Amino acid sequence: MTRFSNTFCILFLLALVMMFIASASQSFAGTCPEKAKMQTIIKNTFHRPIDVLDVKPSQMPGLCEVQVKFQNQKRIIYSDTKGDYLVAGSLFSTKDSRNLTRETMMELNRITPDEMKKLESLTAFTVGTKGPVVYFVTDPQCPYCKKAESLLEPAVKKNELQVKYLLFPLKFHKGAREESISIICDKKGLEGLKNRYRSENQCAEGSKKVDETIKFLMSKGITGTPTYIFPDGRFHSGIMDQKSLEKKLAEYKK
DSSP: OOHHHHHHHHHHHHHHHHHHHHHHHHHHHTTSOOHHHHHHHHHHHHOSOOEEEEEEEOSSTTOEEEEEEETTEEEEEEEOTTSSOEEOSOOEETTTTEEHHHHHHHHHTOOOHHHHHHHHHHOOEEEOSSSOEEEEEEOTTOHHHHHHHHHHHHHHHTTSOEEEEEEOOOTTSTTHHHHHHHHHHTTOHHHHHHTTOOOSOOOHHHHHHHHHHHHHHHHTTOOSSSEEEOTTSOEEESOOOHHHHHHHHHTTOO
16 A cells, blocks of 8 residues: 555544534534523422522533523532432542632622722722732631731732732631721721721621621622732632632732
8 A cells, every 4th residue: 555545544534433423413502401401300399499500521521511590609519411410519630639619609609890999999908009909808807818818918018919808707716706896997997807907896888798798708709818809800729828819819910
């Protein structure tokens, strides 16, 4: 067989493989349940007011991604291609240990430019005057938040970062709400947060700001501290190590 014939055969086989992959992808794309059908399935399964926003193939072959809205939060549920089974949990990539479900949810709940303006009105206090702005969600009694705050300080001192603090007292931290309100009402700022300042001053302005902060952040799927909200509206819940934080902040430097 000539070299030309060999080359022709190889190209022909590659073309067949590509056609098969394309056909399989198109076939699978149509196997997920219709949105209306999935709405009925979820209603009959959970018996709660859950709205189905979209249904599409997930990153894992044979699994469908169902985007839903529940209590103003956009979430992810997974289904088989027939809708016989539902899975509520996280999908991980074993290649790079990425939590694919969390990444998708963060993108779905990404804070819009208009909502970023609202964060400004919810800010308890600001540290730093130059650099990109990061909104930092914290609780006066959160030990992980203390560590995260200390990792933010070097960039602030170098005038490379501005941090706007959002006080989000967790329900299971007794007295955290009162501490948060006191810090706002008495304008105690970062030192007050570090020292867990608390007074009898539970002014209406402070109480309203704390309650509105909790309500808004929970509507975006933020339920824990610490959480970093970056300039593009993406957020990360959980403490970031120094290297990861510096890498992320570098994306916003001009």
